[in-house]
Amino acid sequence: MNYVYSSIMDYLRPSPVAEMLKMASDPELLSFAGGMPDATLFPVEHLRESFDLSLREHGAKALQYSVAEGLPSLRQKICDRMLRAGIDCEIENVLLTQGGTQGIDLSAAIFLDRGDTILCENPTYMGAMGPFDVRDVNYVSVDMDEEGMRMDALEQRLREHPEAKLIYVIPDFQNPTGVTMTVERRRRIVELAREYDVLILEDNPYRELRFDHDELPAIKSFDTEGRVIFLGTFSKTLCPGMRLGWVVAEKEVINNMTTLRAATDMQCSSIAMYAADFFLEHADFDGHIRTVRDAYAMKKERMIEVMQATFPQDVSFTNPDGGIFLWLTFPQKVDAGLMLRELVIPKARAAYMPGEAFYCQAPHRNTCRLNYSGRTLEEIERGISAMGEVFRQVF
Amino acid sequence: MNYVYSSIMDYLRPSPVAEMLKMASDPELLSFAGGMPDATLFPVEHLRESFDLSLREHGAKALQYSVAEGLPSLRQKICDRMLRAGIDCEIENVLLTQGGTQGIDLSAAIFLDRGDTILCENPTYMGAMGPFDVRDVNYVSVDMDEEGMRMDALEQRLREHPEAKLIYVIPDFQNPTGVTMTVERRRRIVELAREYDVLILEDNPYRELRFDHDELPAIKSFDTEGRVIFLGTFSKTLCPGMRLGWVVAEKEVINNMTTLRAATDMQCSSIAMYAADFFLEHADFDGHIRTVRDAYAMKKERMIEVMQATFPQDVSFTNPDGGIFLWLTFPQKVDAGLMLRELVIPKARAAYMPGEAFYCQAPHRNTCRLNYSGRTLEEIERGISAMGEVFRQVF
Numbered sequence: 001m002n003y004v005y006s007s008i009m010d011y012l013r014p015s016p017v018a019e020m021l022k023m024a025s026d027p028e029l030l031s032f033a034g035g036m037p038d039a040t041l042f043p044v045e046h047l048r049e050s051f052d053l054s055l056r057e058h059g060a061k062a063l064q065y066s067v068a069e070g071l072p073s074l075r076q077k078i079c080d081r082m083l084r085a086g087i088d089c090e091i092e093n094v095l096l097t098q099g100g101t102q103g104i105d106l107s108a109a110i111f112l113d114r115g116d117t118i119l120c121e122n123p124t125y126m127g128a129m130g131p132f133d134v135r136d137v138n139y140v141s142v143d144m145d146e147e148g149m150r151m152d153a154l155e156q157r158l159r160e161h162p163e164a165k166l167i168y169v170i171p172d173f174q175n176p177t178g179v180t181m182t183v184e185r186r187r188r189i190v191e192l193a194r195e196y197d198v199l200i201l202e203d204n205p206y207r208e209l210r211f212d213h214d215e216l217p218a219i220k221s222f223d224t225e226g227r228v229i230f231l232g233t234f235s236k237t238l239c240p241g242m243r244l245g246w247v248v249a250e251k252e253v254i255n256n257m258t259t260l261r262a263a264t265d266m267q268c269s270s271i272a273m274y275a276a277d278f279f280l281e282h283a284d285f286d287g288h289i290r291t292v293r294d295a296y297a298m299k300k301e302r303m304i305e306v307m308q309a310t311f312p313q314d315v316s317f318t319n320p321d322g323g324i325f326l327w328l329t330f331p332q333k334v335d336a337g338l339m340l341r342e343l344v345i346p347k348a349r350a351a352y353m354p355g356e357a358f359y360c361q362a363p364h365r366n367t368c369r370l371n372y373s374g375r376t377l378e379e380i381e382r383g384i385s386a387m388g389e390v391f392r393q394v395f
Numbered sequence: 396m397n398y399v400y401s402s403i404m405d406y407l408r409p410s411p412v413a414e415m416l417k418m419a420s421d422p423e424l425l426s427f428a429g430g431m432p433d434a435t436l437f438p439v440e441h442l443r444e445s446f447d448l449s450l451r452e453h454g455a456k457a458l459q460y461s462v463a464e465g466l467p468s469l470r471q472k473i474c475d476r477m478l479r480a481g482i483d484c485e486i487e488n489v490l491l492t493q494g495g496t497q498g499i500d501l502s503a504a505i506f507l508d509r510g511d512t513i514l515c516e517n518p519t520y521m522g523a524m525g526p527f528d529v530r531d532v533n534y535v536s537v538d539m540d541e542e543g544m545r546m547d548a549l550e551q552r553l554r555e556h557p558e559a560k561l562i563y564v565i566p567d568f569q570n571p572t573g574v575t576m577t578v579e580r581r582r583r584i585v586e587l588a589r590e591y592d593v594l595i596l597e598d599n600p601y602r603e604l605r606f607d608h609d610e611l612p613a614i615k616s617f618d619t620e621g622r623v624i625f626l627g628t629f630s631k632t633l634c635p636g637m638r639l640g641w642v643v644a645e646k647e648v649i650n651n652m653t654t655l656r657a658a659t660d661m662q663c664s665s666i667a668m669y670a671a672d673f674f675l676e677h678a679d680f681d682g683h684i685r686t687v688r689d690a691y692a693m694k695k696e697r698m699i700e701v702m703q704a705t706f707p708q709d710v711s712f713t714n715p716d717g718g719i720f721l722w723l724t725f726p727q728k729v730d731a732g733l734m735l736r737e738l739v740i741p742k743a744r745a746a747y748m749p750g751e752a753f754y755c756q757a758p759h760r761n762t763c764r765l766n767y768s769g770r771t772l773e774e775i776e777r778g779i780s781a782m783g784e785v786f787r788q789v790f
Binding site for chain 1: 434455645660661663
């Protein structure tokens with residue numbers, strides 16, 4: 001039959017991530033297009049124990065309905081960890097979500113009406129565009145440089161768009177560019193948000209995966225008014241398959257999000273919350289994060305080395321201090337999507353994610369994202385040098 | 396600060412379920428207001444093994460991202476089980492959801508725009524009203540009798556409302572009344588839906604909890620055009636804390652729902668899907684369901700016996716063939732909400748769920764819902780006879 005869909009279906013684009021994951025599932029292909037954490041680093045044995053002992057300890061309670069906000073003891077542990085980001089919060093400020101993505105969706109749902117204006121980095125995380133797209137938002141892009149979103153550009157945009165409601169920003173090891181926002185700009189963005197009366201949605205999934213220095217204070221740490229909504233997740237530090245993320249915000253905001261969440265999917269998996277809580281209580285989570293961080297640092301280093309050795313001069317790239325992605329810029333005239341399909345996949349048997357998918361406005365087609373977390377050192381060497389060979393033939 | 400929320404927040408009412416669950420958490424109170432399955436029946440040991448052996452067998456794969464549609468082998472097992480409801484489907488027709496609630500939400504999201512008209516039983520499941528409320532739908536109620544939604548009333552409503560888009564219906568052991576729709580009406584509702592070109596959202600969480608007879612064919616079993624969207628869940632047969640439900644619909648519909656789901660929360664917990672799949676493969680799920688069914692049948696019988704023995708003549712009640720709820724009707728002038736707060740809670744130290752919360756139009760305040768699955772036989776005896784004593788003093 002002919003289905004008549006709601007109007008949100010006019011705005012919803014099939015996720016390029018989903019398509020890329022499908023493409024990346026070709027086992028013959030060395031794909032750097034996705035954003036998978038390295039599954040060989042998952043603390044499988046500790047998590048197995050955590051599920052096992054949670055069920056032994058809590059029994060049926062861990063399989064029954066919980067509260068929509070999520071397990072209080074896990075929310076308390078998140079509060080404790082947030083202190084390191086300079087965020088002082090209580091469990092009433094924390095809502096557990098179905099991964100970080102649901103945090104974006106709930107924030108968009110409670111604050112954004114159709115046609116509302118939001119500001120975001122350009123390029124930005126394409127996964128965030130799903131929740132924004134279904135609200136048919138008006139995207140206004142803010143230019144970045146190597147210190148993150150440019151504050152002069154932001155102020156200009158805020159002046160041009162007094163109707164703007166929210167700034168979406170990924171301050172640490174941004175997806176897709178790998179760029180980190182300086183502390184000065186974190187302070188400044190909160191000032192500007194106050195001055196122009198907009199909210200800030202701080203999406204911060206990679207913060208703890210910093211290779212060298214100490215973690216930087218979160219944007220929310222400079223927030224004295226409840227203007228910043230912070231999103232965190234265990235997907236990159238522990239594993240994505242438990243679907244556990246969180247929102248930190250004012251109690252009023254959390255209450256409203258919780259009401260909406262209770263109405264639409266009720267809660268996270270109880271047993272996943274108990275197991276994560278057990279793991280954080282009994283395992284060495286910080287030690288585990290150090291292991292992941294060191295492994296990713298090594299992968300990034302190797303990727304940079306191979307790029308330096310094999311890429312032609314006119315391919316430039318970022319060199320992130322953490323996270324899981326870096327960003328290439330080809331000469332102006334290159335269409336990275338076309339080059340991927342016509343040359344890189346057939347000749348190098350490797351793949352990147354074309355950059356155009358990440359732009360909310362005016363895509364630069366001569367860009368692409370590479371992920372290093374999901375591949376082995378050997379695969380990085382092989383795949384990136386094969387790409388380098390193709391690039392040398394083209395440029 | 397003063398937050399400016401989106402317009403959906405104007406329509407979203409705090410969940411009465413959440414409030415009731417809070418009230419029911421008073422350990423001094425014998426609450427029959429919620430809809431909890433009996434946690435003492437959860438197959439904790441088998442599920443513990445299922446988590447354990449899934450993680451031993453699949454390792455990191457069970458903790459990594461999965462596909463948005465959900466684990467194929469679990470979807471296949473759901474297809475196999477759907478055959479018993481007369482539904483012949485393939486895994487491409489199945490999307491796993493975060494409990495049954497997300498199935499309602501995704502259906503509402505892809506088909507309903509603001510102000511769209513939907514038809515539903517009156518009373519109906521108040522939990523479904525969350526997803527409908529946020530779309531600010533126009534509710535049109537259809538009267539019920541002891542054979543479910545009345546088809547003459549439905550036809551009349553469809554004639555009066557040619558703009559209607561969807562019929563929401565719970566055919567088996569309806570929440571809140573416990574009433575089951577006859578097979579004749581299941582066939583007829585599909586005919587009417589075709590004639591008036593509306594969709595049917597068949598919400599069926601309790602189907603397998605039938606006490607005496609064989610399961611009835613689902614409404615969807617009479618669907619030849621893809622007009623019926625069927626919602627199932629493991630929440631009442633296995634446990635709610637794994638958050639696993641499913642949608643069965645045409646591939647096109649499933650594809651659209653999957654795109655939306657991928658954009659808003661990505662997927663169910665991978666490990667929960669693996670564990671459920673393992674459980675269905677290796678444990679005696681049907682035997683387990685028989686155990687649950689028999690226990691609930693006994694609880695319902697006991698509740699009916701105590702009501703017959705202690706309730707005054709002018710309190711009438713349904714006697715369901717399955718599921719977890721029954722429905723009381725007090726004399727016309729009684730306000731069940733008021734009586735709950737002023738008499739039943741203080742004097743009987745027990746609670747029911749006032750019926751008004753379940754009406755999408757024209758609430759009958761002289762009604763209430765009682766849940767029997769969540770209490771022991773002794774608690775049923777004690778709580779219901781205490782209620783009976785209060786009722787005898789009032790009427």
